[in-house]
Amino acid sequence: xxxxxxxxxxxxxxxxxxxxxxxxxxxxxxxxxxxxxxxxxxxxxxxxxxxxxxxxxxxxxxxxxxxxxxxxxxxxxxxxxxxxxxxxxxxxxxxxxxxxxxxxxxxxxxxxxxxxxxxxxxxxxxxxxxxxxxxxxxxxxxxxxxxxxxxxxxxxxxxxxxxxxxxxxxxxxxxxxxxxxxxxxxxxxxxxxxxxxxxxxxxxxxxxxxxxxxxxxxxxxxxxxxxxxxxxxxxxxxxxxxxxxxxxxxxxxxxxxxxxxxxxxxxxxxxxxxxxxxxxxxxxxxxxxxxxxxxxxxxxxxxxxxxxxxxxxxxxxxxxxxxxxxxxxxxxxxxxxxxxxxxxxxxxxxxxxxxxxxxxxxxxxxxxxxxxxxxxxxxxxxxxxxxxxxxxxxxxxxxxxxxxxxxxxxxxxxxxxxxxxxxxxxxxxxxxxxxxxxxxxxxxxxxxxxxxxxxxxxxxxxxxxxxxxxxxxxxxxxxxxxxxxxxxxxxxxxxxxxxxxxxxxxxxxxxxxxxxxxxx
Amino acid sequence: xxxxxxxxxxxxxxxxxxxxxxxxxxxxxxxxxxxxxxxxxxxxxxxxxxxxxxxxxxxxxxxxxxxxxxxxxxxxxxxxxxxxxxxxxxxxxxxxxxxxxxxxxxxxxxxxxxxxxxxxxxxxxxxxxxxxxxxxxxxxxxxxxxxxxxxxxxxxxxxxxxxxxxxxxxxxxxxxxxxxxxxxxxxxxxxxxxxxxxxxxxxxxxxxxxxxxxxxxxxxxxxxxxxxxxxxxxxxxxxxxxxxxxxxxxxxxxxxx
Numbered sequence: 025x026x027x028x029x030x031x032x033x034x035x036x037x038x039x040x041x042x043x044x045x046x047x048x049x050x051x052x053x054x055x056x057x058x059x060x061x062x063x064x065x066x067x068x069x070x071x072x073x074x075x076x077x078x079x080x081x082x083x084x085x086x087x088x089x090x091x092x093x094x095x096x097x098x099x100x101x102x103x104x105x106x107x108x109x110x111x112x113x114x115x116x117x118x119x120x121x122x123x124x125x126x127x128x129x130x131x132x133x134x135x136x137x138x139x140x141x142x143x144x145x146x147x148x149x150x151x152x153x154x155x156x157x158x159x160x161x162x163x164x165x166x167x168x169x170x171x172x173x174x175x176x177x178x179x180x181x182x183x184x185x186x187x188x189x190x191x192x193x194x195x196x197x198x199x200x201x202x203x204x205x206x207x208x209x210x211x212x213x214x215x216x217x218x219x220x221x222x223x224x225x226x227x228x229x230x231x232x233x234x235x236x237x238x239x240x241x242x243x244x245x246x247x248x249x250x251x252x253x254x255x256x257x258x259x260x261x262x263x264x265x266x267x268x269x270x271x272x273x274x275x276x277x278x279x280x281x282x283x284x285x286x287x288x289x290x291x292x293x294x295x296x297x298x299x300x301x302x303x304x305x306x307x308x309x310x311x312x313x314x315x316x317x318x319x320x321x322x323x324x325x326x327x328x329x330x331x332x333x334x335x336x337x338x339x340x341x342x343x344x345x346x347x348x349x350x351x352x353x354x355x356x357x358x359x360x361x362x363x364x365x366x367x368x369x370x371x372x373x374x375x376x377x378x379x380x381x382x383x384x385x386x387x388x389x390x391x392x393x394x395x396x397x398x399x400x401x402x403x404x405x406x407x408x409x410x411x412x413x414x415x416x417x418x419x420x421x422x423x424x425x426x427x428x429x430x431x432x433x434x435x436x437x438x439x440x441x442x443x444x445x446x447x448x449x450x451x452x453x454x455x456x457x458x459x460x461x462x463x464x465x466x467x468x469x470x471x472x473x474x475x476x477x478x479x480x481x482x483x484x485x486x487x488x489x490x491x492x493x494x495x496x497x498x499x500x501x502x503x504x505x506x507x508x509x510x511x512x513x514x515x516x517x518x519x520x521x522x523x524x525x526x527x528x529x530x531x532x533x534x535x536x537x538x539x540x541x542x543x544x
Numbered sequence: 545x546x547x548x549x550x551x552x553x554x555x556x557x558x559x560x561x562x563x564x565x566x567x568x569x570x571x572x573x574x575x576x577x578x579x580x581x582x583x584x585x586x587x588x589x590x591x592x593x594x595x596x597x598x599x600x601x602x603x604x605x606x607x608x609x610x611x612x613x614x615x616x617x618x619x620x621x622x623x624x625x626x627x628x629x630x631x632x633x634x635x636x637x638x639x640x641x642x643x644x645x646x647x648x649x650x651x652x653x654x655x656x657x658x659x660x661x662x663x664x665x666x667x668x669x670x671x672x673x674x675x676x677x678x679x680x681x682x683x684x685x686x687x688x689x690x691x692x693x694x695x696x697x698x699x700x701x702x703x704x705x706x707x708x709x710x711x712x713x714x715x716x717x718x719x720x721x722x723x724x725x726x727x728x729x730x731x732x733x734x735x736x737x738x739x740x741x742x743x744x745x746x747x748x749x750x751x752x753x754x755x756x757x758x759x760x761x762x763x764x765x766x767x768x769x770x771x772x773x774x775x776x777x778x779x780x781x782x783x784x785x786x787x788x789x790x791x792x793x794x795x796x797x798x799x800x801x
Contacts, residue, residue, distance in 0.1 A: 445575075
């Protein structure tokens with residue numbers, strides 16, 4: 025698939041080097057800060073489970089109690105396990121309950137007490153990470169037994185009723201109809217909750233709450249479908265918003281297979297504080313790397329707010345940044361579902377050729393990543409007939425350019441949440457195109473120096489120019505000044521800032537220690 | 545503007561659907577029935593079409609989907625007539641503008657950014673509504689007000705007290721204040737809204753008060769006057785409608801001044 029665009033290898037190398045230069049200060053920032061959600065994820069790995077009678081998880085109550093006594097900058101692991109040893113409480117969840125009742129005080133021990141607390145924390149968190157390891161082995165075994173989908177791209181379908189018990193039969197029906205990957209969309213606004221809801225949930229707004237129990241129920245149902253269908257059906261959810269690290273941990277523990285996990289989406293589209301996002305993102309990606317989870321990035325979103333032709337290079341820039349951050353966190357190329365989308369206005373002359381050029385550019389820049397190809401949404405008008413045609417062209421670009429994951433477009437986009445028949449028609453569209461033109465990429469080579477090559481090279485050039493400009497300031501300044509999308513997001517503003525702290529000299533996080541040890 | 549003028553069909557009063565000949569009454573519908581595909585299922589589809597007024601009904605496509613569902617496409621002649629003179633249209637009292645148009649009007653008429661402050665007040669932690677209207681992400685394919693270049697949006701988030709809201713409106717020199725209320729236990733949404741409007745009346749003279757707008761799924765849109773606010777938006781409101789209203793109200797204010 026490579027080499028069709030005659031990209032200048034020096035320019036490609038330059039783009040990667042600039043992305044590294046832009047991203048490195050952000051990594052340094054992430055390495056020197058922690059957040060309440062990172063600490064809660066550590067406690068989840070250490071075995072703190074459940075919620076108080078008001079539905080507030082014990083991890084939140086415990087972190088709040090530690091922060092009130094000693095602040096966040098030491099990390100919560102040492103204060104928590106010090107208290108556990110001191111109070112002779114056998115169980116971390118029990119300790120959380122006592123802490124919430126105000127009967128435990130936390131301190132920052134030194135000397136032998138600190139060493140003992142670190143050792144106990146390492147052991148407890150190590151058990152959590154080993155549980156994630158076991159789930160990964162289990163996935164490998166099931167994929168081996170049931171097999172991967174026969175074709176690429178994998179067919180990715182969305183389910184979202186708000187009720188997990190409705191989602192399950194719909195997801196199973198979708199798998200039977202040909203879906204290889206099921207994504208359960210989250211309830212609107214969950215990304216801005218600073219806690220993970222508990223238990224099986226039956227009502228949500230335009231989506232279903234992501235909870236550990238919902239993860240477990242859906243994974244079990246899809247295991248059943250995998251057995252029935254003789255191919256492993258993957259499950260996707262979201263590691264985004266204020267609880268990104270905890271979502272990653274829960275996904276690893278419940279053997280989810282893909283997680284939406286963009287480096288800048290929360291900052292730009294949800295006004296979450298940039299520092300909070302980058303710290304949370306690094307930790308969540310380290311967990312995903314360990315769990316063998318494929319991340320999906322959100323570049324398609326830029327094109328829904330900005331013009332898909334004029335701003336095509338911002339997608340490339342974001343893909344390069346996402347790649348840098350992912351590699352730094354230990355993710356391998358096969359785990360990078362870098363996003364891009366078919367969002368050019370169909371009334372623009374040669375719009376299909378432009379789409380082809382952009383899709384091929386992403387394919388050639390990231391030859392070993394399973395790119396995630398997103399369907400048209402912005403120019404779906406409610407004219408379902410035209411929409412179905414547009415989706416057909418989208419599918420054609422997907423197969424001609426060797427995309428790894430294809431999110432099935434619905435002709436009823438922007439009209440209704442997909443009906444049973446909408447899904448069936450959309451899948452028929454995908455099957456027809458993949459069946460009729462699945463091998464077309466072998467024959468299709470754009471004319472040397474022609475429209476497609478020129479366009480791809482131009483977008484790459486513009487991406488390098490933008491990266492040069494970012495390099496002159498810094499990524500945080502660029503975000504603050506509205507370089508991506510059109511949103512200005514200063515580093516000292518946005519949601520979740522109160523939950524960020526700079527590391528103290530004695531900061532200790534057993535999860536990071538283990539995860540980075542594995543990556544090294 | 546009445547429906548008859550809108551259609552440009554002055555003179556015509558009664559019409560029927562058009563297939564390829566005037567008056568043929570032909571329509572095409574598709575639907576799914578929760579039955580497995582067989583002869584009986586096809587008969588059921590024709591029966592439904594007949595009951596919808598399609599007679600004769602031609603079943604042109606029937607396809608089984610997953611377990612126990614069949615999708616149908618039916619063409620046929622519908623026996624209903626449409627009386628154009630009886631068409632009733634709910635009129636919006638302000639024109640719906642695109643984001644580009646909103647930006648252009650603000651730039652031309654106001655010559656500065658229009659400042660909008662939004663919040664969920666009281667104990668309400670449901671930011672779904674205010675975020676759908678304000679966040680760039682938006683709702684139903686429409687971007688939120690943050691996306692509008694000429695609007696300066698301050699989203700205070702959840703559980704904001706009324707004095708905090710008034711103070712933020714003052715600091716941000718708000719042209720408009722948007723408040724979302726989802727929780728309706730013991731009429732909390734009505735109580736909170738009255739408290740909010742009273743606080744603004746007390747804190748600022750009439751000419752300097754920002755436009756007060758509340759939204760939520762359980763509000764009665766006709767209660768604006770009673771609650772002391774300028775506008776109420778109900779379920780299903782989109783950011784574009786709110787932005788259009790802001791521009792409309794702003795121009796009205798300017799025109800009156």
